[in-house]
Amino acid sequence: MISDTFRLRWIATLAGLAVTPSLGLSQDARDDELRLLREQIRQLDQKLRVLERKQELKDETAEAAAKTTPVVAASASGFSLTSPDKKFQLRIRANLQADARFFIGDNVAGNDTFLIRRLRPSFEGTLGEKFGFRVMPDFAPATFNLLDAYVTYQHGPSFNVLVGKTKAPFDLERLVSQTDLLFLERSYPTSLAANRDLGVQIYGDVLEGTLSYQLGWLNGARDNDSTVTDTDDAKEVAARLFAHPFKNDIDSPLQGLGLGLAVSYGDKTSGSPNSYRTNSQQTFFSWRSTVVNAGGHTRIEPQAHFYRGPIGLIGSWISSKQGLSNGAGTAVRDITSTGWYVAAHFVLTGEDASYRGVTPKTVFSWKDGTWGAWEVAARYGVLDVEDEAFPLFANLATSASTAKGSTLGVNWYLNRNVKASFNFEHTDFSGGVSGTVTREDENAILTRVQLRY
Amino acid sequence: MKRIQFLLALTVTLILAGFAQAKDIELLNVSYDPTREFYAEFNAAFARHWKTTHGDTVQIKQSHGGSGRQARSVIDGLAADIVTLALAGDIDAIHDNAKLIPKDWQKRLPLNSSPYTSTIVFLVRKGNPLKIKDWDDLVKPGVSIITPNPKTSGGARWNYLAAWEFARRKYGSDGAAKEFVQKVYRNVPVLDSGARGSTTTFVQRAIGDVFLSWENEAFLAVKEFGAGSFEIVVPSLSILAEPPVTVVDKVVKKKGTEAIARAYLEYLYSEEGQDLAGKHFYRPTSPAAAAKYGPQFVKVELFTIEQAFGGWARAQVEHFADGATFDQIYLKQ
Numbered sequence: 032m033i034s035d036t037f038r039l040r041w042i043a044t045l046a047g048l049a050v051t052p053s054l055g056l057s058q059d060a061r062d063d064e065l066r067l068l069r070e071q072i073r074q075l076d077q078k079l080r081v082l083e084r085k086q087e088l089k090d091e092t093a094e095a096a097a098k099t100t101p102v103v104a105a106s107a108s109g110f111s112l113t114s115p116d117k118k119f120q121l122r123i124r125a126n127l128q129a130d131a132r133f134f135i136g137d138n139v140a141g142n143d144t145f146l147i148r149r150l151r152p153s154f155e156g157t158l159g160e161k162f163g164f165r166v167m168p169d170f171a172p173a174t175f176n177l178l179d180a181y182v183t184y185q186h187g188p189s190f191n192v193l194v195g196k197t198k199a200p201f202d203l204e205r206l207v208s209q210t211d212l213l214f215l216e217r218s219y220p221t222s223l224a225a226n227r228d229l230g231v232q233i234y235g236d237v238l239e240g241t242l243s244y245q246l247g248w249l250n251g252a253r254d255n256d257s258t259v260t261d262t263d264d265a266k267e268v269a270a271r272l273f274a275h276p277f278k279n280d281i282d283s284p285l286q287g288l289g290l291g292l293a294v295s296y297g298d299k300t301s302g303s304p305n306s307y308r309t310n311s312q313q314t315f316f317s318w319r320s321t322v323v324n325a326g327g328h329t330r331i332e333p334q335a336h337f338y339r340g341p342i343g344l345i346g347s348w349i350s351s352k353q354g355l356s357n358g359a360g361t362a363v364r365d366i367t368s369t370g371w372y373v374a375a376h377f378v379l380t381g382e383d384a385s386y387r388g389v390t391p392k393t394v395f396s397w398k399d400g401t402w403g404a405w406e407v408a409a410r411y412g413v414l415d416v417e418d419e420a421f422p423l424f425a426n427l428a429t430s431a432s433t434a435k436g437s438t439l440g441v442n443w444y445l446n447r448n449v450k451a452s453f454n455f456e457h458t459d460f461s462g463g464v465s466g467t468v469t470r471e472d473e474n475a476i477l478t479r480v481q482l483r484y
Numbered sequence: 485m486k487r488i489q490f491l492l493a494l495t496v497t498l499i500l501a502g503f504a505q506a507k508d509i510e511l512l513n514v515s516y517d518p519t520r521e522f523y524a525e526f527n528a529a530f531a532r533h534w535k536t537t538h539g540d541t542v543q544i545k546q547s548h549g550g551s552g553r554q555a556r557s558v559i560d561g562l563a564a565d566i567v568t569l570a571l572a573g574d575i576d577a578i579h580d581n582a583k584l585i586p587k588d589w590q591k592r593l594p595l596n597s598s599p600y601t602s603t604i605v606f607l608v609r610k611g612n613p614l615k616i617k618d619w620d621d622l623v624k625p626g627v628s629i630i631t632p633n634p635k636t637s638g639g640a641r642w643n644y645l646a647a648w649e650f651a652r653r654k655y656g657s658d659g660a661a662k663e664f665v666q667k668v669y670r671n672v673p674v675l676d677s678g679a680r681g682s683t684t685t686f687v688q689r690a691i692g693d694v695f696l697s698w699e700n701e702a703f704l705a706v707k708e709f710g711a712g713s714f715e716i717v718v719p720s721l722s723i724l725a726e727p728p729v730t731v732v733d734k735v736v737k738k739k740g741t742e743a744i745a746r747a748y749l750e751y752l753y754s755e756e757g758q759d760l761a762g763k764h765f766y767r768p769t770s771p772a773a774a775a776k777y778g779p780q781f782v783k784v785e786l787f788t789i790e791q792a793f794g795g796w797a798r799a800q801v802e803h804f805a806d807g808a809t810f811d812q813i814y815l816k817q
Contacts, residue, residue, distance in 0.1 A: 077628060077673075077691060077692075080689055080690060080691045081673040081674050081691055083689070084674050084685055084689050084691055085674055087689075088674065088676065088677075088681070092677075
């Protein structure tokens with residue numbers, strides 16, 4: 032808006048101009064001219080005031096409209112629709128992972144192939160101040176699978192409730208978003224933990240955000256299973272504590288240290304246990320077809336990560352002990368499988384490494400000569416099925432008892448939405464052909480282009 | 485045993501006493517623009533009255549804006565216990581569009597539910613430099629008129645209809661009236677959404693030569709800014725504006741405030757309510773208050789909307805609905 036001072040100056044200037052040409056005229060003529068000019072100035076002043084007022088009303092209308100008009104936003108974070116009071120929001124996101132996988136040598140059953148590994152649109156948002164939701168199906172590789180479908184009650188940072196299906200509150204690497212994974216596939220501990228589970232969870236952060244807790248009462252999914260078909264009345268309890276003891280100490284070199292422990296227990300009285308796969312997603316261990324769940328299933332996983340600048344370390348160890356029957360009740364035993372992994376990564380372009388992926392400082396552009404962010408990573412992990420499983424519960428001629436996997440990876444973050452990854456996977460085994468002959472090593476090159484928003 | 489009986493009796497007494505405790509009650513009165521000052525004082529008076537007679541503390545919240553826009557807000561869900569709007573048509577809209585009140589809402593209180601009346605006058609600048617005396621002075625070239633938008637403001641609709649009826653009587657036809665009103669709006673440089681906005685435009689922003697104003701708003705401007713700044717001009721003919729009031733049945737039933745909301749509106753007809761209406765330059769309807777405050781109002785020939793336009797429902801359809809006369813004359817400009 033034009034200020035009164037400006038207006039007065041403007042009018043004074045016009046008045047000055049008005050008086051100047053009248054100096055050579057008679058008094059009456061000068062008076063008439065002055066009156067005329069005054070009237071012109073008055074009219075101009077009115078016009079100016081009207082324009083100002085119209086602008087003022089326009090601004091008021093826009094402000095009022097802003098209070099009732101939903102906000103539509105589109106950005107690298109996705110697309111969203113938000114009510115003016117911000118209490119209601121719908122966010123639409125998606126993730127597409129297109130892979131190419133090549134196995135070196137003919138000893139691996141899997142084909143060299145292109146595949147859509149994940150195609151996951153997600154719909155999430157808030158309903159009022161306290162309630163939220165998320166629905167995320169997966170349409171890849173070829174079938175529909177409802178991965179997440181839940182409602183949350185958000186009481187506050189220290190106490191929240193989730194009802195529905197989502198990741199079980201257990202495995203550290205499983206809880207990393209699939210869009211932020213260091214490698215194309217997760218490591219061995221995830222094979223021994225539930226993928227998704229259905230039930231009720233409470234969770235929150237306490238002690239000024241330095242301690243997170245999760246507690247779930249769940250159907251009790253099989254190891255690495257996301258379909259969660261409940262085959263019995265028994266339920267599983269899972270609990271996870273994860274601490275960032277130095278989180279609020281910005282000067283501490285250990286600020287990025289996180290330590291945690293997860294445990295779960297539940298009875299499984301029917302259904303069959305799941306098989307185990309290598310990092311290249313090739314099945315290396317299967318239970319005999321007659322084996323069924325027949326008792327308690329206990330898992331425990333100490334877990335940790337550490338991030339400082341461009342360096343990151345992450346790892347966990349897991350034990351999964353499940354009561355199994357080899358069919359017709361001829362043998363019932365607790366079989367323990369253990370797994371562990373450790374991974375290190377380094378962001379070559381200097382961005383911070385983190386649990387939630389890398390945010391590139393620049394975006395890839397030929398024109399500007401910028402290359403986004405580059406990251407290298409290495410991982411070693413082991414999955415071991417205890418010897419008691421053989422031969423009653425598994426056949427050593429077809430299943431290896433141990434897999435040891437090494438992975439080298441490069442990630443190229445072209446921008447916040449596009450990432451290209453290259454992994455070399457090497458796995459060696461114990462057993463798998465006969466009691467004395469070991470299955471041949473598995474070598475694979477896995478590549479991926481990921482689009483997410 | 486007696487001790488147990490005593491304790492039991494004491495407990496029951498305490499529980500009953502708890503139920504009988506004074507309550508804190510909150511009402512929302514959704515009103516139109518120029519009633520701010522009147523209801524601020526009336527609400528305090530009613531709260532005192534209710535506290536004295538019932539012992540409850542009542543807090544009345546106010547919402548003000550253009551009458552049409554306020555009605556829209558109630559239709560859209562604003563939980564008003566009471567609406568006190570500029571014209572019956574806006575309250576009819578609450579029945580028609582949201583069924584929050586019965587169709588015959590206007591019969592529930594005396595005088596068609598209009599406890600006070602008002603009219604439309606002209607507010608001009610000191611000395612009335614353009615010598616504006618009547619409606620036909622408004623259409624002269626160079627006269628700048630301030631009036632709100634009839635689409636959103638009840639007062640603006642009264643203005644519009646008063647001008648229309650003046651022209652119809654003077655020039656003899658609706659066609660001539662339409663042409664006259666078109667000329668009036670040709671001289672309107674800016675349309676505010678409500679009467680209070682137009683007061684701001686005319687009084688504070690110093691725009692325009694004449695403001696078509698609610699009578700009480702004109703008096704308020706003179707009182708606020710001094711008789712040395714503005715003068716009130718009463719035209720030869722004007723409209724009897726009857727701002728009506730009603731409780732919003734569905735809201736008060738849900739909130740449990742029906743009795744107090746009805747009492748609130750009935751109190752507008754009390755001597756204290758009527759006195760406050762007169763004090764704030766509304767025309768009171770009670771004989772005592774009318775006698776007391778009558779002398780401050782200039783006598784003017786007033787017509788009613790029923791007489792000239794067959795009621796609000798018809799006037800709304802013919803003049804203010806989308807595509808009706810106002811749109812035809814204003815959008816052409």
